[in-house]
Amino acid sequence: MFQSNILLPCWNDCVATAMYLINKTSSSLISNHAPSELLLKKKPLYIHLKAFGCGVKRDTFSSCKRLYEIVGDIIKSRIKCRASNPMSRNDDFLDVILDQCQEDGSYFNSDNIQVLIVELFYAGSDTATITTEWAMTELLRNPRVMQKVRQELSKVIGAGQMVRESDMDRLPYFQVVVKETLRLHPAGPLILPFKAKNDVELCGFTIPSNSHVLVNMWAIARDPSYWGDPSSFLPERFLGSKIDYRGQNYEYIPFGAGRRICPGMPLAIRMVQLVLASIIHSFNWKLPEGTTPLTIDMQEQCGATLKKAIPLSAIPFIEEN
Numbered sequence: 267m268f269q270s271n272i273l274l275p276c277w278n279d280c281v282a283t284a285m286y287l288i289n290k291t292s293s294s295l296i297s298n299h300a301p302s303e304l305l306l307k308k309k310p311l312y313i314h315l316k317a318f319g320c321g322v323k324r325d326t327f328s329s330c331k332r333l334y335e336i337v338g339d340i341i342k343s344r345i346k347c348r349a350s351n352p353m354s355r356n357d358d359f360l361d362v363i364l365d366q367c368q369e370d371g372s373y374f375n376s377d378n379i380q381v382l383i384v385e386l387f388y389a390g391s392d393t394a395t396i397t398t399e400w401a402m403t404e405l406l407r408n409p410r411v412m413q414k415v416r417q418e419l420s421k422v423i424g425a426g427q428m429v430r431e432s433d434m435d436r437l438p439y440f441q442v443v444v445k446e447t448l449r450l451h452p453a454g455p456l457i458l459p460f461k462a463k464n465d466v467e468l469c470g471f472t473i474p475s476n477s478h479v480l481v482n483m484w485a486i487a488r489d490p491s492y493w494g495d496p497s498s499f500l501p502e503r504f505l506g507s508k509i510d511y512r513g514q515n516y517e518y519i520p521f522g523a524g525r526r527i528c529p530g531m532p533l534a535i536r537m538v539q540l541v542l543a544s545i546i547h548s549f550n551w552k553l554p555e556g557t558t559p560l561t562i563d564m565q566e567q568c569g570a571t572l573k574k575a576i577p578l579s580a581i582p583f584i585e586e587n
């Protein structure tokens with residue numbers, strides 16, 4: 267998103283601060299607030315922290331403020347750079363959005379793009395990481411699937427070659443592994459809270475206006491009336507199936523559906539696929555002494571995002587020929 271040489275330290279700081287905030291605020295967000303409501307207000311999240319419980323507010327206020335400052339500094343320095351040399355462009359997301367700001371009647375200005383960029387960090391940092399960790403966990407728990415993925419990668423990519431984004435279309439089995447991971451371990455298990463503006467009749471039920479609606483995607487994706495053997499990790503169920511990520515099939519909506527569907531979906535799928543394929547293809551993986559595929563801890567930690575309660579521990583190694 268940003269030019270890496272100048273901004274890498276800020277980038278790391280940003281991601282670390284965003285992750286800290288997600289950890290600290292996620293359960294309160296789920297229980298008390300609609301994060302999207304906060305996003306729609308287009309005000310810095312820390313302005314709304316007064317609505318959280320005292321402990322959460324105390325722990326997060328300064329980090330939240332810091333995150334906005336980091337992003338604010340990045341924007342300011344880019345604006346300065348562009349003003350001093352109009353030809354200096356990175357043609358990245360920030361440049362595109364700053365171009366928009368300069369257009370007549372634009373809705374964007376440096377305050378609301380700061381909020382937008384922070385929200386993208388907030389929504390994009392944790393979710394993709396969690397999905398990659400769960401995918402790796404399922405692969406280590408299911409050596410049969412891991413072996414099939416490795417065979418496909420060796421055949422399509424070739425030994426010693428780097429995986430590229432353009433290879434993904436030629437990896438059908440690997441793609442369904444990521445799909446199956448998002449079925450069993452959706453990073454946003456309750457999508458995002460919705461709020462009914464008016465009374466709505468749905469399937470014979472009345473949803474009164476102003477009620478918050480949580481869609482339990484986690485439970486839907488494990489419902490035996492839609493899925494055979496729902497608790498098992500079986501990527502094959504998606505081979506030849508028309509079900510995709512775009513929210514057309516309500517039994518499978520890891521990115522939500524409709525107008526509020528995750529805007530980061532194409533980026534997220536590419537990131538998860540590329541990182542996962544690269545680490546599997548570049549290394550062999552084993553579990554630490556004393557852990558077997560059957561004893562890997564699979565507990566989930568409930569919050570706005572669905573983390574592993576105990577982080578995965580796995581050891582990369584290169585096989586001697």
Ligand code: HEM
Nearest residue numbers: 302389390393394453454457458521522523526528530534
């Ligand atoms: C595997 C990774 C990801 C998953 C599973 C995921 C899932 C979701 C889900 C379920 C929603 C709620 C959709 C709804 O309410 O219908 C959402 C919203 C959102 N996502 Fe993602 N997401 C991922 C990655 C990303 C990334 C990488 C970005 C940006 C860089 C991003 C940006 C957003 C934003 C801004 C929203 C709020 C949209 C709104 O309410 O208007 N997401 N995501």
